[in-house]
Amino acid sequence: MSQLWRSSSEFCAIRSLTMVSLAQHMVSLSHSCSTASSALAAFYTRKFAEKFPDIKPPLLQLLISFWQNKSEQVRMAARSLFHCAASRAIPRPLRAENNISLNSKTEEKLLEDVQYEKEDSEMVAWLESFERQDWISCVWGTSQDAMTSHIVVAAALAVWYPSLVKPTLAKLCIHPLLKLVMAMNEKYSSTAAEILAEGMESTWSVIIHSEIPHLISDIFFQIEHNSATSVEIRESLVGILLPSLAMADVPSFLHVIERQIWSTASDSPVHIVSLMTLVRVTRGSPRNLAPYLDKVVNFILQTMDPGNLAMRRNCLQNSMATLKEVVRVFPMVALNDSSTRLAVGDAIGDINKAIIRVYEMQSMTKIKILDASGPPGLPTLLGGASETTPNTAISVLSFSPDGEGLVAFSEHGLMIRWWSLGSMWWEKLSRNLVPVQCTKLIFVPPWEGFSPTSTRSSVMASVMGNGKHFSQVI
Incomplete structure (x- = not known):
């Protein structure tokens, strides 16, 4: 038995997976044995490798499956087990190696280029390998499963352990990963989607930024036309x-969902998905x-348009929930x-062009535009504006109790x-959208810790904290 542990990564993966999953199952079945079961799981995830x-x-590919x-x-x-073993189990073609000694910058650059080209070819060969692996028989898989698992392992390592793998790995595996996501593979597409989402900000967005609009459209296409897609995917x-x-x-996301309003049926599920996604983006x-x-x-108001009763019936509840979240x-x-x-x-922008739009919620139409631009001489009064911090045009809005004042x-x-x-009644008939000047304007004297020059980022800080910290000012 000890020889198997020392010679077979496949055996180590299957045996460890069996013991850890069994221990976790025992924890869920009986509280009395939770301590012993947790100790068993901890032994096979970490302590076993430390002791021996x-x-x-x-084998990471087997665990991924x-x-x-x-x-x-x-x-x-x-x-x-994947994360506990990753640093020790990275496949050789993917592992970063820092063992080159060089004498000059020119020589270093030439050798680096040669090295990267060689490393890339090795990684591509590993990613595209159709060779049937021994572990495939453990999961009743095919040679296609072997290549697919290679792609997922490479992407996972590029996202979670970038310092341990070769620097070009992310660029080499991203497009195979995208194809895997859209292939709707029951076994691997959900995992690929999770890894793509997990590393979007840190790893993938820089590489595939120009392709993101197409990806968003593809997902909506799958929602609209592929009803056979499994619940998990x-x-x-x-x-x-x-x-x-x-x-x-x-x-790009806003452009796509606006286009969906006119290009898909009023009762299409894509509109509800768009609203649900807006909630997640608003929070995240x-x-x-x-x-x-x-x-x-x-967009939210369009989904509640009284002129499109089918869409309004389909989306009203989600639309109001999304609006209230915003x-x-x-x-x-x-x-x-x-x-x-x-x-x-206008949250962010030129203070000299800031406006406020007022909508009537029964007809979902814009009824007024309020001029919120800075008064003459404002830039001179402010002084010292930061070029790196975006200007906050409107910090807080609040209606009067009767809704007639803002x-x-x-x-x-x-x-x-x-x-x-x-x-007046004649103004309501004309729907005049000429910017309206404010009735009153008050300059607030700065107080300790709050001044035009010291708090330019405070509103965005409050937004990031999802709180309306300035409501007490009004």
Whole structure:
């Protein structure tokens, strides 16, 4: 038995996986044996290798094949063992090696180029290997499974252990990984989608930024036309991958979902998926979404358009939930108490061009544009503006209790403005959208710890904290 531990990575993987998943299953069955079961799981995940350093590390490809197993205990065990063994079990063609001694910069550059070319060819050969592996028989797989598992292992290592693998690995495995995601493979596509989402910000977005719009469109196409997609794959695409793509490229995501309004059926599930994704982006990456609040609100209102009853019936509940989440996270978006009026201020931009848009929630139409631009001489008064920090145009909006008045606070200049939104009957008929000047303008004197020059990032900090920290100002 000890010889098998020392000679077979496949045996180590299967035996460790069996023992750890069994231990976790025992924990779920009986609380009385949880201590012993936890100790057993800990032994096979970490202590075994520390006590017997000459044993073979578990085969990562084999562990990957169990990441989507139907048993939760097996899935958890496979993932735990993968991460515990990764540093010892990285395949040789992928492992980073820093053992080159060089005498001059020119020689170093030439040798590096040769080395990278050789390393790339080795990694590509490993990724594309169709050779039937011994471990395949353990999972009743095929040679295609062997190559697929290589791709997933390489991508996982590039995301979680970039310092341990060769620097070009991410570029070499990203496109095979994308193909695997969209192949709707029952065994590996969900895992590939998870890894793609996990490393989107840190690893993949720089490499595939130009392809993100196409990926988003492909996911919506699958939602619209591929009803045979399994629940697991659909959840991975919609719940994990799509939000990460949206956060990586907000303008492209908004462009795609706006296009879906006109190109798909009113009762299509893609509209609800779009709204659900907007909620996730609002919570997960408000800073990226802040410059596009007007587009976000326009899309939400379109899904509730009374002129499209089918879409309104299909989306109303999700649309209102999404809108309220946007209002909760962004202080510069306000809904009055009776939910009949909505105001959206420019969060980030040129203070001299800032406006506030007011919408009527029954007709879902824009009824007023309020001029929130800085008064003459404002830049001179401020001075010392930071070039690296985005200017916050409107910090907070709040309606009066009757919904007929709107207060706006701008920390860029410490200004409070008041507008009366009541309109004469002839103004209501004309729907005049000429920017309206405020009724009152008040400059707030700076106080300790709060001034135009010391708090330019405070609103975005509050947005990142998902709190309306300035509501007490109004």
